Amino acid sequence: MKSANRETYNAIIKQKSLYLICFAIAVFLAFLTDIAVGSSSLSVYDVFSTIISPHLNNPNTNIIVWDFRLPKALMAIIVGASLAVAGAEVQTILDNPLASPYTLGISAAAGFGAALAVVFGLGTIPFAGSILVSINAFIFSFISFSIICLIAKIKNASKEIMILTGVSLLFLFQALISLLEYLATDEQLQKIVFWLFGSFENSSWSTVLICFVIFIVIVPLLAIDSWKLTALKLGDEKAKSLGINVEKLRLKVIICVTILTASAVCFVGTIGFVGLVPPHIARILTGEDQRYFIPLSALLGSLFLSLASIGGKIVCHKGVFPIGIATSMIGVPFFLSLIIMKRSESF
Amino acid sequence: MNTTVKRRLFVGILLCFLISLRICVASAAIPGDLNNDNMISRAELSDAIISYMKFTYAGESVKCLEKDMLRETARKHFTITVTDLAGREVTVPTRVERVVLGQSLYIQEFAALEGENFTEKIVGWGSELETYDMDTYNEYLKKYPEIENIPTVGSLNKNTFDTEAIISLNPDLVIMPLMMKDIAQKSTENLENAGIPVLFVDFWKDPLENTQKSILVMGQVLGREKRAEDISRFYGEQMDKVYSVLNSKEENDTKQKVYVEYGSFGPSQYGMTFSTSNWGPMITKLNGINIAEGVASMAPIDPEYLLAENPDIIIIAGQYWPESKDSMILGYATNLTESRKRLQGFCTRSGWNTLNAVKNNNIHGIHQGISYHIYNFAGIQALAKWMYPEKFADLDPEANLREFHERYLPIDYNGVWILDIGEAQEK
Numbered sequence: 001m002k003s004a005n006r007e008t009y010n011a012i013i014k015q016k017s018l019y020l021i022c023f024a025i026a027v028f029l030a031f032l033t034d035i036a037v038g039s040s041s042l043s044v045y046d047v048f049s050t051i052i053s054p055h056l057n058n059p060n061t062n063i064i065v066w067d068f069r070l071p072k073a074l075m076a077i078i079v080g081a082s083l084a085v086a087g088a089e090v091q092t093i094l095d096n097p098l099a100s101p102y103t104l105g106i107s108a109a110a111g112f113g114a115a116l117a118v119v120f121g122l123g124t125i126p127f128a129g130s131i132l133v134s135i136n137a138f139i140f141s142f143i144s145f146s147i148i149c150l151i152a153k154i155k156n157a158s159k160e161i162m163i164l165t166g167v168s169l170l171f172l173f174q175a176l177i178s179l180l181e182y183l184a185t186d187e188q189l190q191k192i193v194f195w196l197f198g199s200f201e202n203s204s205w206s207t208v209l210i211c212f213v214i215f216i217v218i219v220p221l222l223a224i225d226s227w228k229l230t231a232l233k234l235g236d237e238k239a240k241s242l243g244i245n246v247e248k249l250r251l252k253v254i255i256c257v258t259i260l261t262a263s264a265v266c267f268v269g270t271i272g273f274v275g276l277v278p279p280h281i282a283r284i285l286t287g288e289d290q291r292y293f294i295p296l297s298a299l300l301g302s303l304f305l306s307l308a309s310i311g312g313k314i315v316c317h318k319g320v321f322p323i324g325i326a327t328s329m330i331g332v333p334f335f336l337s338l339i340i341m342k343r344s345e346s347f
Numbered sequence: 348m349n350t351t352v353k354r355r356l357f358v359g360i361l362l363c364f365l366i367s368l369r370i371c372v373a374s375a376a377i378p379g380d381l382n383n384d385n386m387i388s389r390a391e392l393s394d395a396i397i398s399y400m401k402f403t404y405a406g407e408s409v410k411c412l413e414k415d416m417l418r419e420t421a422r423k424h425f426t427i428t429v430t431d432l433a434g435r436e437v438t439v440p441t442r443v444e445r446v447v448l449g450q451s452l453y454i455q456e457f458a459a460l461e462g463e464n465f466t467e468k469i470v471g472w473g474s475e476l477e478t479y480d481m482d483t484y485n486e487y488l489k490k491y492p493e494i495e496n497i498p499t500v501g502s503l504n505k506n507t508f509d510t511e512a513i514i515s516l517n518p519d520l521v522i523m524p525l526m527m528k529d530i531a532q533k534s535t536e537n538l539e540n541a542g543i544p545v546l547f548v549d550f551w552k553d554p555l556e557n558t559q560k561s562i563l564v565m566g567q568v569l570g571r572e573k574r575a576e577d578i579s580r581f582y583g584e585q586m587d588k589v590y591s592v593l594n595s596k597e598e599n600d601t602k603q604k605v606y607v608e609y610g611s612f613g614p615s616q617y618g619m620t621f622s623t624s625n626w627g628p629m630i631t632k633l634n635g636i637n638i639a640e641g642v643a644s645m646a647p648i649d650p651e652y653l654l655a656e657n658p659d660i661i662i663i664a665g666q667y668w669p670e671s672k673d674s675m676i677l678g679y680a681t682n683l684t685e686s687r688k689r690l691q692g693f694c695t696r697s698g699w700n701t702l703n704a705v706k707n708n709n710i711h712g713i714h715q716g717i718s719y720h721i722y723n724f725a726g727i728q729a730l731a732k733w734m735y736p737e738k739f740a741d742l743d744p745e746a747n748l749r750e751f752h753e754r755y756l757p758i759d760y761n762g763v764w765i766l767d768i769g770e771a772q773e774k
Contacts, residue, residue: 040655060654063698068651182505185478187611187668190619190645201647202616318652319642320617 016292019285023299027077030306034073037310039317040064067204075203075267076305076323078211080274082264084301085215085294086257087275088282089222092229092290093250094159100275101261104148104162105169106141107270110262112173113140114269115180115192133195134207137266144169145258149251156247159236162254197322198269200309207267214263218256219294225249226290233288273328274301277335284338304331390570393425393442429567432525432557433547439568440519444468446569447513449503449523449531449545451476454487456550456562456721457522459578459755460571466491468569471516473508474499480716482667482680486758503527503534510534514541520568525549525557551624551719555632555727558582562721578721578755585724585747589731592738593633603635603734606648606658606704609715610665610675614692617647625718626664629727635660635734654698660733661704663693664715665766677714679762686712686763694768709733712766722751729765 035051036044042061050065087100101107113136148165155161177196181189222229228249232239236246261275278300279293286292305323308330312321381391425441448457451472458465476484477499487494498516501507503524508531513521521538523531525547535545546568548561559579566575607626609618620639621627630637638656639648665677665686673692676685690712699705711733717726728744745765752760 039649039652042655060657060698060701063701064651064654067697068654182507185668186504187609187618188670191612191616194647201650313649316643318639318649319620319646320649 016286016289016296020292020295020299023296023303027299027302027306030303030310031073031077034076034306034309035065035069037313038064038069039313071203071205071208072200072309073306074208075200075211076309077302078208078215079264079268079271080278080301080303080305081298082211082215082260082301083271083274084278084282084297084304085219085222086260086264087301088279088293088297089229089253089257090275091279091283092232092288092293093253094163095233095235096159096163097280098276099163099166100279101257101265102270102275103170104166105144105173106166106258106261107265107275108170108173108177109144110137110141110265111196111270112176112180113137114195114266115177115184116140118188118191118195119180119184134266138262140173141258141262141265144173145254145262149254152251152254159250162250194322195269196324198271198324198327199320200268200323201320202267211263211267214259218260219298222253222256223290223294225252226294229253230288230290230293269324271305271324271327273324273331274304277331278304281335281338388570390442396425427567429546429564431547431564432549432561433528435547437544437546437568439544439546441570443519443569445470445516445518445520447500447516447518447521448472449500449508449521449527451499452480452716452719453522453524453548453550454483455756456548456565458487458757459721460562460566460569460574462574463757465757466493466497469494469497470518471498471500471513473504474502475504478502480666480678481669482678482762483716486679490758503530506530508534510537513538514543518543521545522565523547524551526551550721550723553628554625554719554723555628558721558723581751581754582721582724585728585751588742588747589633589724589727589739592735593731603660604638604656604658605630605635605660605662605730605734606638606653606656607662607664608648610663610689610693610712611668611671613671613673613675613689614696615673617650619645620648621664625715626662626726626730629718629723629730630734633727633731633734635730650696650698654701657702658704659707659709661693661702661710662730662733663690663710663712664718665689665712666715675712677712677763677766678716681762683763683766686766687768690766690768708768710768712763712768714764717748717764722748725751725765 036047042064046061047065047069050061051070054062054066083101090099090101090104091097114133117133117136147169148162151165152158152162177192181192184192228239228244231242231244232246232249234242239246265271279297281300282293282296286296304327308323308326311330312323312326315321315326380387381394387395426438427441428436428438431437446457446468447470448454449472452475454465454472454476457469461468484494498512500512500516501509504527510533513534514537521543523535523545526549528535528547531545538545546564548565549557550561559582562578562582563572563575566572566578569575607621607630609620612618620642622637622639622642622644624644627637627640631640638653638658642648663675665675667676667678667680668674673689675689675693690710694700694705694710704710711729713726713729717723717729725744725748728739728742728747732739732742732744748764749760752758
């Protein structure tokens with residue numbers, strides 16, 4: 001009997017690992033395609049030979065591949081993974097399928113911070129120059145998060161309070177963004193709108209590095225608690241009876257999620273969809289087991305943003321297609337079809 | 348009859364003749380001709396009629412007959428009908444005294460028509476000038492401090508246009524941009540229901556076709572036909588300087604690839620480019636290739652696409668954006684050194700050193716306002732000169748823009764409007 005259970009368990013684990021491997025390959029392929037596709041008519045051979053030996057090709061190809069395509073493609077991978085993991089964890093700790101960094105108002109706060117920097121040129125840190133917008137976005141997502149934590153702390157970190165606080169902050173920051181759009185001049189308005197659309201245009205190797213380092217530091221912090229987080233899905237009471245400090249865990253996760261979201265959003269703008277849907281798909285495929293749920297969410301997030309980036313380049317090959325639009329347009333139909341086909345209880 | 352009597356009679360007749368001659372000379376001035384140009388303009392005619400009405404109908408008790416009421420009567424009875432740029436028939440009073448500029452950027456056109464005392468007629472305007480074109484606003488403010496007190500009526504661009512405020516200003520006429528016709532539809536209806544005529548003009552949507560028509564129709568309704576015709580003629584001559592050369596060429600040149608960017612973000616971020624508006628149609632008109640054609644309007648170009656296309660000419664459209672320290676500053680409030688430094692900043696963008704335009708120093712700056720004002724001839728001249736340097740060697744767009752300022756605008760030409768990056772090296 002015991003060995004039969006063991007076998008079933010092994011079979012499930014094997015299946016879940018298979019999902020991970022499949023999607024890892026899919027992400028890698030999407031990444032390669034993302035680099036290969038672009039508005040200039042470089043051949044695939046040119047692109048990859050430039051990556052392997054940068055100095056053989058002409059400087060123009062070099063710049064296109066190394067300065068434009070690679071940072072953007074890497075940014076899509078890292079930002080997608082960060083946002084999806086953030087979304088997955090928010091859904092877990094709040095036990096709410098609608099929750100995502102977006103619904104907690106973190107993205108909107110980042111947007112407000114960015115818009116504030118654009119309109120008044122004044123941030124919370126003076127003289128930061130051109131990275132002011134990103135820094136301000138980061139700081140304001142933290143302010144939003146602090147408010148949520150403070151109120152949650154007063155009210156014993158219950159999930160309902162957190163969601164309600166988050167949603168009300170979302171509306172507050174959206175109103176503030178509208179106010180700034182109203183006050184802005186035409187060119188400031190443009191800048192705000194572009195920022196809110198989301199774009200990889202401002203990616204550089206340094207932004208890739210920052211996001212990557214943050215991702216690499218934060219995800220293991222979440223991964224250590226994967227069993228606790230899995231247990232949390234049983235409900236607060238049961239998790240407590242298993243010896244988990246639910247309030248502390250929730251606050252810790254929220255901090256991690258905020259850092260992940262803020263670092264990603266502050267460079268690429270608000271991309272609402274990525275925090276919401278990939279975790280759901282991951283859950284359909286692997287269930288609540290955090291050991292697989294976290295990495296699969298990350299892979300799906302990366303895959304979606306890479307596909308969106310490719311799609312955007314194909315649709316609009318001369319200009320820059322806003323990534324936020326592409327993400328939702330590619331992801332939502334896919335997600336809806338999943339919902340229709342799989343009558344899962346996962347929600 | 349003796350000789351003495353005859354002589355006296357002769358002197359008398361001579362005197363009578365001289366006196367009547369004198370009277371004739373004195374009365375040669377036409378009644379009501381206030382500026383003595385021997386012509387009765389519509390404004391002078393309606394002045395004469397109003398004063399006649401005052402005398403005839405109000406008699407001695409002129410005081411109890413309000414001037415406003417007379418104006419109201421005149422407005423109802425003395426009107427002209429023109430066709431505006433939206434193709435609508437608009438009936439306006441012959442004597443337009445109170446005008447609301449639906450977009451205050453029209454200050455240049457309005458001042459060009461009305462001359463030195465143009466502010467007297469503006470009773471309200473949109474908020475665009477102060478927010479979008481600050482250096483022009485400041486330049487006018489120096490000479491006309493009263494423009495600060497012109498009531499603003501919101502802005503069509505921001506959907507804050509306040510029809511009620513306009514009606515309370517009791518204007519004779521509201522001048523609106525054709526570009527905003529759809530947005531302003533409800534406002535237009537409301538204004539017309541309140542008896543206030545709305546005139547659509549266009550310097551933006553199709554500047555190459557509509558600029559002369561717009562200035563002429565504005566001249567008509569403002570009672571400044573002669574001035575408008577003069578400006579329109581000047582404009583036509585300036586455009587001919589380009590068209591005559593272009594039309595006379597025998598064989599096709601190799602087409603120049605041009606990239607124009609709105610330099611509001613500075614070098615760090617690609618600003619929007621122009622596919623179908625502003626500079627886009629001008630480039631096409633001049634037989635060049637606008638590499639941004641096909642990019643969504645108001646969207647930036649893909650930097651990679653730009654490098655692949657390798658344009659021959661790069662033009663950064665500038666303006667006065669004080670909040671952005673590396674934006675392409677141009678206009679009244681800058682100098683050559685500063686503007687050129689900013690323009691050079693754009694060349695430091697990743698990959699630009701490989702572009703033909705940058706290698707050949709074929710990178711230029713031009714004031715964005717030139718594309719949507721009555722002086723857009725300077726824009727097409729500058730483009731022509733940059734695209735065909737040999738053919739237009741003698742053409743000096745900047746001098747022509749300066750001449751326009753001197754001839755028609757109440758403020759002086761200064762600052763930098765059209766900029767070459769290569770001049771520094773040549774000198």
